[in-house]
Amino acid sequence: xxxxxxxxxxxxxxxxxxxxxxxxxxxxxxxxxxxxxxxxxxxxxxxxxxxxxxxxxxxxxxxxxxxxxxxxxxxxxxxxxxxxxxxxxxxxxxxxxxxxxxxxxxxxxxxxxxxxxxxxxxxxxxxxxxxxxxxxxxxxxxxxxxxxxxxxxxxxxxxxxxxxxxxxxxxxxxxxxxxxxxxxxxxxxxxxxxxxxxxxxxxxxxxxxxxxxxxxxxxxxxxxxxxxxxxxxxxxxxxxxxxxxxxxxxxxxxxxxxxxxxxxxxxxxxxxxxxxxxxxxxxxxxxxxxxxxxxxxxxxxxxxxxxxxxxxxxxxxxxxxxxxxxxxxxxxxxxxxxxxxxxxxxxxxxxxxxxxxxxxxxxxxxxxxxxxxxxxxxxxxxxxxxxxxxxxxxxxxxxxxxxxxxxxxxxxxxxxxxxxxxxxxxxxxxxxxxxxxxxxxxxxxxxxxxxxxxxxxxxxxxxxxxxxxxxxxxxxxxxxxxxxxxxxxxxxxxxxxxxxxxxxxxxxxxxxxxxxxxxxxxxxxxxxxxxxxxxxxxxxxxxxxxxxxxxxxxxxxxxxxxx
Amino acid sequence: xxxxxxxxxxxxxxxxxxxxxxxxxxxxxxxxxxxxxxxxxxxxxxxxxxxxxxxxxxxxxxxxxxxxxxxxxxxxxxxxxxxxxxxxxxxxxxxxxxxxxxxxxxxxxxxxxxxxxxxxxxxxxxxxxxxxxxxxxxxxxxxxxxxxxxxxxxxxxxxxxxxxxxxxxxxxxxxxxxxxxxxxxxxxxxxxxxxxxxxxxxxxxxxxxxxxxxxxxxxxxxxxxxxxxxxxxxxxxxxxxxxxxxxxxxxxxxx
Numbered sequence: 001x002x003x004x005x006x007x008x009x010x011x012x013x014x015x016x017x018x019x020x021x022x023x024x025x026x027x028x029x030x031x032x033x034x035x036x037x038x039x040x041x042x043x044x045x046x047x048x049x050x051x052x053x054x055x056x057x058x059x060x061x062x063x064x065x066x067x068x069x070x071x072x073x074x075x076x077x078x079x080x081x082x083x084x085x086x087x088x089x090x091x092x093x094x095x096x097x098x099x100x101x102x103x104x105x106x107x108x109x110x111x112x113x114x115x116x117x118x119x120x121x122x123x124x125x126x127x128x129x130x131x132x133x134x135x136x137x138x139x140x141x142x143x144x145x146x147x148x149x150x151x152x153x154x155x156x157x158x159x160x161x162x163x164x165x166x167x168x169x170x171x172x173x174x175x176x177x178x179x180x181x182x183x184x185x186x187x188x189x190x191x192x193x194x195x196x197x198x199x200x201x202x203x204x205x206x207x208x209x210x211x212x213x214x215x216x217x218x219x220x221x222x223x224x225x226x227x228x229x230x231x232x233x234x235x236x237x238x239x240x241x242x243x244x245x246x247x248x249x250x251x252x253x254x255x256x257x258x259x260x261x262x263x264x265x266x267x268x269x270x271x272x273x274x275x276x277x278x279x280x281x282x283x284x285x286x287x288x289x290x291x292x293x294x295x296x297x298x299x300x301x302x303x304x305x306x307x308x309x310x311x312x313x314x315x316x317x318x319x320x321x322x323x324x325x326x327x328x329x330x331x332x333x334x335x336x337x338x339x340x341x342x343x344x345x346x347x348x349x350x351x352x353x354x355x356x357x358x359x360x361x362x363x364x365x366x367x368x369x370x371x372x373x374x375x376x377x378x379x380x381x382x383x384x385x386x387x388x389x390x391x392x393x394x395x396x397x398x399x400x401x402x403x404x405x406x407x408x409x410x411x412x413x414x415x416x417x418x419x420x421x422x423x424x425x426x427x428x429x430x431x432x433x434x435x436x437x438x439x440x441x442x443x444x445x446x447x448x449x450x451x452x453x454x455x456x457x458x459x460x461x462x463x464x465x466x467x468x469x470x471x472x473x474x475x476x477x478x479x480x481x482x483x484x485x486x487x488x489x490x491x492x493x494x495x496x497x498x499x500x501x502x503x504x505x506x507x508x509x510x511x512x513x514x515x516x517x518x519x520x521x522x523x524x525x526x527x528x529x530x531x532x533x534x535x536x537x538x539x540x541x542x543x544x545x546x547x548x549x550x551x552x553x554x555x556x557x558x559x560x561x562x563x
Numbered sequence: 564x565x566x567x568x569x570x571x572x573x574x575x576x577x578x579x580x581x582x583x584x585x586x587x588x589x590x591x592x593x594x595x596x597x598x599x600x601x602x603x604x605x606x607x608x609x610x611x612x613x614x615x616x617x618x619x620x621x622x623x624x625x626x627x628x629x630x631x632x633x634x635x636x637x638x639x640x641x642x643x644x645x646x647x648x649x650x651x652x653x654x655x656x657x658x659x660x661x662x663x664x665x666x667x668x669x670x671x672x673x674x675x676x677x678x679x680x681x682x683x684x685x686x687x688x689x690x691x692x693x694x695x696x697x698x699x700x701x702x703x704x705x706x707x708x709x710x711x712x713x714x715x716x717x718x719x720x721x722x723x724x725x726x727x728x729x730x731x732x733x734x735x736x737x738x739x740x741x742x743x744x745x746x747x748x749x750x751x752x753x754x755x756x757x758x759x760x761x762x763x764x765x766x767x768x769x770x771x772x773x774x775x776x777x778x779x780x781x782x783x784x785x786x787x788x789x790x791x792x793x794x795x796x797x798x799x800x801x802x803x804x805x806x807x808x809x810x811x812x813x814x815x816x817x818x
Contacts, residue, residue: 203818207649215817272817295787300753302783302805303814330650330682331816345787349716350757358684391653395683411718 028419029370030461037457038105045079049387053213056385058431058451060510062123071096077120091116122510126175130481139170174506176255176487179285180536183227183481189250190220214249221247241287248273255505259342262537269307300346309365314500326362329396333357352411364433364508372464372520375407381430399427436514442468442549465523475555489533495522618645636666652679670699704733745775779808
C-alpha cells in the first residue's frame with residue numbers, strides 16, 4: 001500500500017521545539033537576569049493585543065558609550081500608540097553605573113536632552129561627525145531623528161540641518177563608511193506604507209482573521225545617505241544603486257566586507273521578499289545587487305523568508321562570514337554558509353538550526369562565545385506577531401522563550417534552562433537583543449527588549465578558565481572621521497587558535513550591538529595577534545596584544561590600550 | 564499539489580498493510596483491525612468534505628458521528644486529517660495520537676502523525692511515528708521519505724540517503740507518483756550537494772526534473788549548481804523555468 005503525501009515541498013523544510021538535547025552542562029553558557037537593573041522602561045508599541053502591523057515590531061536597542069567614560073550605555077527606542085502615533089512616552093537613555101561587577105543603569109533621559117516621541121523603531125549608534133562622541137539615529141514611523149552627542153552627556157537634534165529626516169516607516173538603520181572616505185554614511189531600511197488612521201482590512205492565517213500585512217501593502221525603498229563630512233548628508237540612493245532594486249519590505253541590514261574584496265557591502269533582510277545584497281564596487285558609493293547570484297536572496301528551496309533578525313559569524317571556520325537569519329513560524333531560521341568565491345549556500349539543516357526553530361517566530365539574534373569554549377553560540381529572541389497565536393490555532397505560541405543554541409562540534413543544540421538559567425524558560429513577547437560587555441569582565445552580556453514589556457539585562461556568569469578579551473577599534477587620525485570603525489573585521493590568533501570576527505554595522509533587529517569584538521583564548525595565553533581589516537580596506541597587524549579583559553587597537557599607531 | 568483522494572481512501576479502507584520484522588503478526592493486526600467497523604458512507608462523505616477543504620463542516624459531522632457511534636480510530640484520524648489539511652499540525656497530532664492509541668495497528672494515523680510531528684519540529688516523535696508506520700506497511704514510500712527528512716535535519720546524512728533511496732525503490736515509476744519520485748531525487752541531490760559532489764547533484768536534479776518538471780525547488784538548486792559548474796547557459800534555462808513556476812505557484816509563509 002502506498003500513499004502520496006500531499007504537502008507542498010516547501011513546507012517540508014523544517015523546525016524545533018520541545019525536545020532539548022543540550023551538550024554537557026560544563027560547556028553551556030550561563031546568564032542571570034539583573035534585578036533590578038535600573039532599566040525601568042516598559043516599552044510601548046501600540047497596545048496589547050496588537051491589532052495593526054505597526055504595533056508588532058517593538059523598539060530597538062543600542063549599546064554605546066554615550067558619556068565617553070569607557071563603558072556601555074543603553075538607548076531604548078520607544079514607540080507610541082495608534083491613537084497618538086506622534087506623541088508616545090519617548091525614547092530613553094540609560095547610563096551605565098556598574099560598580100564592582102554589579103551591573104546597574106540610571107535613567108538619564110531628561111538630563112541628556114533626548115526627547116523623541118515619534119513611533120520609534122530602530123536605534124543606530126555611530127559617530128557621524130568624527131568628534132569622538134557617539135551619536136544616535138532613531139528610525140521611526142514618521143520623521144527619523146539624528147541626535148548629535150555634544151560630549152557632555154547631552155544630545156541635540158540635528159535632523160533638519162543634517163538632512164537626515166527621512167519620512168516613512170523606517171525599521172533598521174546603521175552607520176558605516178561605505179565609500180571608504182573615512183566618514184560614516186547612513187543606510188535607512190524602510191518597510192511599507194501604513195497610515196494609522198486608515199488601517200488595512202484583516203488578512204487570514206491558518207483560518208484565523210489576523211492583522212493585514214506586509215503582503216498587499218506598498219513597500220518602501222531603502223535610502224542611503226552619504227556623509228558629506230561637514231555634518232550634513234545627501235541622499236545618494238540613486239547613484240549608489242539602491243534606487244534601482246525593487247522596493248521590498250525591509251526589516252534589517254548588516255554592513256561588512258562580506259565578499260572579502262576590501263570594500264564594505266550591504267545585506268538587507270526583507271520580509272517575504274528576496275533579500276538584497278548590495279556589493280560595493282570600490283568605486284565610491286556604487287553598489288551592485290547580487291543577492292540572487294550569490295545565494296543570499298532566498299533559502300535553500302528558493303523561497304523568500306521573513307528575515308527579521310540577522311547575525312554574522314564564521315561558523316565553519318573558513319574565514320568567510322556566514323549569515324544567520326530569524327524567520328516566521330511554520331518556517332525555519334536560516335544559516336547561509338559562505339562557500340568562498342563570494343557565494344553562499346543554505347546549510348541550516350546540517351547545522352541543527354532547522355527543525356529547532358519551526359514553532360518559533362524569531363526576531364533579534366546574535367552569535368557569541370558565551371561560554372568561553374572557543375566557538376560561537378547563538379541566541380535568538382522570539383514571539384509571534386499575532387495575538388491569536390497558540391499551538392492550537394497556528395502551531396506557535398504568542399509568547400515564546402528565547403533560544404540559546406550551543407555550538408557542539410558541527411551542530412548547534414538547544415540549551416536547557418536547568419543548565420543555562422531560567423531566562424530561556426519563560427515565554428515572552430521579545431523582539432530585540434543586543435550584546436556587549438556591560439561590566440567590563442571580558443565576557444558578553446545581553447540586553448533584551450520585550451514588546452510592550454520590560455527591558456531585561458542578562459549578566460554572563462561563565463566560569464571558564466579560558467579568559468575573554470573584548471577588543472575595540474579606534475581611529476584618531478586627523479584625516480579620519482570614522483573613529484570606531486563599524487563594519488571592520490578581525491583575524492585573531494592566540495595560543496595556536498585562529499578565529500575571525502566581524503563588527504558589522506547593523507544586525508540583530510532594529511538595533512546596534514556594542515562596537516566590540518569578543519574572543520576567548522586558551523588558558524595561560526598572554527598575548528594575541530590581530531589583523532584588522534579596517535572598513536576602508538586598509539589592513540593593519542597588531543602583534544602581541546596583551547590578553548587583558550579589554551583592548552583598544554588604535555589605527556596607524558600600533559598602539560594598544562589595555563585594561 | 565494535493566492529497567490523492569483515491570490513494571488516501573484506499574489507505575483508510577485498508578487499515579492494515581504489510582508487516583515488517585518488528586511488526587505485529589498479520590493475523591494479530593488483522594484481528595485488531597477487524598475490531599472496528601468498516602468505513603461507512605458517512606465517514607466517506609466526511610472524508611470528501613476534507614478533501615474539498617470543508618474542514619469545519621467535516622469536524623461538525625465527525626462530532627455527530629462519534630456522538631452516535633462512539634470513538635473510532637478512523638473517525639479520530641479524520642479529525643486529525645481535517646486539521647492537517649489546514650496545516651494546523653498541533654491539533655492534528657493530538658487527534659492522530661488518539662487514533663493510534665485507539666487502534667495501534669492503524670497505519671494512516673502513524674503516517675500522518677509522523678508528518679505532523681515533523682512540521683512541529685519534533686524529530687524524535689516524528690521518527691518513531693514513521694518507523695511505526697513502516698513496521699505496519701513496509702512498502703510505504705512516503706514514510707521512508709519522511710524519515711529521510713528527519714535524518715537529514717539530524718545530520719545523519721548516510722541514513723537519510725538510505726531512506727530516500729528506499730523511498731524511490733518503493734515508489735517505482737509511473738503515473739501519480741512521479742512528483743513524489745521527483746522530490747526524493749531532489750533530496751538525494753541535496754545530499755550530494757552537501758557532500759560537495761556538484762556533478763552528481765546535477766545528475767540527480769536532472770533525473771528529478773525528468774520525473775516531474777514542476778518541482779520549483781529543484782529548478783532553483785539547478786540554477787546554483789550549474790553556475791558553480793560553470794554552465795551559465797543551463798543556469799539561465801533553469802532560472803527561466805523556476806521563475807515561471809514561482810509566478811504560477813507563489814510561495815509564502817505569511818498571509
